[in-house]
Amino acid sequence: xxxxxxxxxxxxxxxxxxxxxxxxxxxxxxxxxxxxxxxxxxxxxxxxxxxxxxxxxxxxxxxxxxxxxxxxxxxxxxxxxxxxxxxxxxxxxxxxxxxxxxxxxxxxxxxxxxxxxxxxxxxxxxxxxxxxxxxxxxxxxxxxxxxxxxxxxxxxxxxxxxxxxxxxxxxxxxxxxxxxxxxxxxxxxxxxxxxxxxxxxxxxxxxxxxxxxxxxx
Amino acid sequence: xxxxxxxxxxxxxxxxxxxxxxxxxxxxxxxxxxxxxxxxxxxxxxxxxxxxxxxxxxxxxxxxxxxxxxxxxxxxxxxxxxxxxxxxxxxxxxxxxxxxxxxxxxxxxxxxxxxxxxxxxxxxxxxxxxxxxxxxxxxxxxxxxxxxxxxxxxxxxxxxxxxxxxxxxxxxxxxxxxxxxxxxxxxxxxxxxxxxxxxxxxxxxxxxxxxxxxxxx
Numbered sequence: 001x002x003x004x005x006x007x008x009x010x011x012x013x014x015x016x017x018x019x020x021x022x023x024x025x026x027x028x029x030x031x032x033x034x035x036x037x038x039x040x041x042x043x044x045x046x047x048x049x050x051x052x053x054x055x056x057x058x059x060x061x062x063x064x065x066x067x068x069x070x071x072x073x074x075x076x077x078x079x080x081x082x083x084x085x086x087x088x089x090x091x092x093x094x095x096x097x098x099x100x101x102x103x104x105x106x107x108x109x110x111x112x113x114x115x116x117x118x119x120x121x122x123x124x125x126x127x128x129x130x131x132x133x134x135x136x137x138x139x140x141x142x143x144x145x146x147x148x149x150x151x152x153x154x155x156x157x158x159x160x161x162x163x164x165x166x167x168x169x170x171x172x173x174x175x176x177x178x179x180x181x182x183x184x185x186x187x188x189x190x191x192x193x194x195x196x197x198x199x200x201x202x203x204x205x206x207x208x209x210x211x212x213x214x215x216x217x
Numbered sequence: 218x219x220x221x222x223x224x225x226x227x228x229x230x231x232x233x234x235x236x237x238x239x240x241x242x243x244x245x246x247x248x249x250x251x252x253x254x255x256x257x258x259x260x261x262x263x264x265x266x267x268x269x270x271x272x273x274x275x276x277x278x279x280x281x282x283x284x285x286x287x288x289x290x291x292x293x294x295x296x297x298x299x300x301x302x303x304x305x306x307x308x309x310x311x312x313x314x315x316x317x318x319x320x321x322x323x324x325x326x327x328x329x330x331x332x333x334x335x336x337x338x339x340x341x342x343x344x345x346x347x348x349x350x351x352x353x354x355x356x357x358x359x360x361x362x363x364x365x366x367x368x369x370x371x372x373x374x375x376x377x378x379x380x381x382x383x384x385x386x387x388x389x390x391x392x393x394x395x396x397x398x399x400x401x402x403x404x405x406x407x408x409x410x411x412x413x414x415x416x417x418x419x420x421x422x423x424x425x426x427x428x429x430x431x432x433x434x
Contacts, residue, residue, distance in 0.1 A: 003368075037364050049368060052360040062356070064370045116279075139279070143269040147254050151220075151266060153281045 002046040002198065005059040005068035011183050012050075014090045015069040018185075019048075022205035057082050057186065066191040066199055072181040073160060077121045083192055086185040086207045093162040093181055095124060096174040100149045105156070108132060108176045115155040118148030125158040128178050146170040219263040219415065222276040222285035228400050229267075231307045232286040235402075236265075239422035274299050274403065283408040283416055289398040290377060294338045300409055303402040303424045310379040310398055312341060313391040317366045325349060325393045328373055335365030336375040345375070345395045363387040 006015050006029065016026050025042035028034060029050055040047045049065055056070035057080035069088065073095055097117075099105045109132060111117075118139040119125045129136045139154050141147075146166055148154035160181070161167060161174050185206055192199060223232050223246065233243050242259035245251060246267055257264045266282055273287035274297035286305065290312055314334075316322045326349060328334075335356040336342045346353045356371050358364075363383055365371035377398070378384060378391050402423055409416060 037361050038367065049364065050361075051364065052358075054359045055361075058356065058358060059368065059370060062370050064368045139275065141269075141275060142271045144254050144267075144272075147266065147268065150255065151276065151281045153276060153279050 002067070002202070003049060003059075003065040004046060005049045005051055005056045005065035005070075007053040007056050007068075007070050007074075008050055009053060011053075011069060011071065011091045014088075015183065018069070018088055018090075018206055018209060019202075021209035022202045024202065054078060060186050060188050063188045063191055066188050067202065068186050069183055070186060072179075072184050073121065073124070075184060075186070076179070076181075077123050079123070081189065082186040083189050084184050085187050085203050086210060088183040088185055088206070089210055089212075091181075091183040093160050094174075095121065095158065095178040095181060096161045097128075097156055097158055097176045097178070098146075098149075098161070098167050098172045098174045099156045101171050101173045103149075103155070105175055108156075109134060110175075111136065111156055116153065117156045117158060118145050118154035119158040120145055121158055121160075124178060128158070146172060219284070219419070220266060220276075220282040221263060222266045222268055222273045222282035222287075224270045224273050224285075224287050224291075225267055226270060228270075228286060228288065228308045231305075232400065235286070235305055235307075235423055235426060236419075238426035239419045241419065271295060277403050277405050280405045280408055283405050284419065285403050286400055287403060289396075289401050290338065290341070292401060292403070293396070293398075294340050296340070298406065299403040300406050301401050302404050302420050303427060305400040305402055305423070306427055306429075308398075308400040310377050311391075312338065312375065312395040312398060313378045314345075314373055314375055314393045314395070315363075315366075315378070315384050315389045315391045316373045318388050318390045320366075320372070322373070322392055325373075326351060327392075328353065332372040333370065334373045334375060335362050335371035337362055338375055338377075341395060342375040363389060 019026055024046050026048040029039045029048055037050045038047055053074050056068040057078050059065040060068040060082045061080040097108045113135050116137045116139050117125055118141050122138045122140045125138055145157045145159045148157045233247055236243055241263050243265040246256045246265055254267045255264055270291050273285040274295050276282040277285040277299045278297040314325045330352050333354045333356050334342055335358050339355045339357045342355055362374045362376045365374045
């Protein structure tokens with residue numbers, strides 16, 4: 001039985017579509033009345049685990065799921081031992097440094113040394129500011145990070161930005177990007193090594209079904 | 218201006234009721250159409266920050282909020298430097314070890330050494346198993362911890378139990394309690410020391426409005 005870990009939330013619908021292109025129909029998880037966290041595929045040879053974003057790499061790293069779909073941002077933050085297999089090219093957004101529009105900061109390097117930076121992604125933020133050689137105090141928040149500069153708990157935030165609407169609504173502006181993120185197909189390394197072709201077939205089909213990114217000049 | 222950090226979710230309604238008894242009306246936060254995260258009180262001399270459970274002690278520890286209401290479980294897990302002022306005696310539940318009903322384990326000490334235990338509260342779990350002198354491997358999950366024993370990622374879980382319904386629905390049973398938890402009024406230590414009576418008045422009123430627990434023999 002193949003087990004697949006899917007992240008609840010923004011990536012779910014397209015994750016189901018991609019597995020469907022590879023012959024595994026998990027559309028039952030999209031039923032708004034579904035309350036089950038473990039859902040069999042239409043064909044019965046696989047099942048999906050519906051878990052939180054951050055838990056996808058955990059289930060895959062421990063081999064409880066052989067495959068999973070999760071954002072690159074989560075992989076960067078959690079650093080779990082999973083194999084990155086396919087960039088699925090959806091769910092695109094960027095990890096960015098944002099500040100109050102009124103602050104006048106133009107680049108991350110303009111931030112005052114030892115200022116506070118709030119983020120859900122404190123590991124990513126730590127690596128970024130270390131590389132800049134700018135010492136900052138990181139404040140770990142679990143949600144609504146945009147409140148940080150408004151309340152004064154932090155001078156800047158590091159957060160995911162999709163449309164920029166949330167930033168704008170809160171008088172914030174992104175000044176620098178850490179990295180781009182998209183959804184990734186990940187796998188359990190040992191399961192991949194022991195695979196007799198079943199996983200490989202799914203991975204190949206998902207790779208084939210992935211639209212190549214449009215490169216803009 | 219007094220700022221109060223309130224946890225979204227299960228504790229919100231009663232938190233608002235308790236502040237109302239102390240003369241601060243934040244009922245605007247209960248309006249289902251409210252999308253603001255910073256809401257002024259009816260009288261205009263205070264404001265509420267609507268944040269996630271785990272972020273309440275952060276805002277209070279940094280002094281961005283002088284007061285906050287949060288579960289004792291969160292205080293135990295996050296260990297932030299805030300002053301615990303009043304046990305508000307609502308939102309009661311217990312932190313418990315749970316296992317598969319079919320496992321036959323009767324007590325936490327029955328668990329096999331070096332087994333895996335999944336939890337959102339890994340610090341609480343670590344302290345508990347250390348005190349038992351039972352070495353276990355903790356798996357940090359961020360949600361739906363009840364999936365742990367079902368998928369086999371863990372032998373047991375440590376999680377909050379209110380009615381026990383979620384455990385039952387998933388074939389799990391609580392075998393031992395770590396501690397009881399209720400909502401607590403917390404304060405920023407420095408703000409309390411510099412208080413000219415304004416905070417003290419609110420705290421006293423909230424203490425007076427707290428029903429004394431019924432002691433059952």
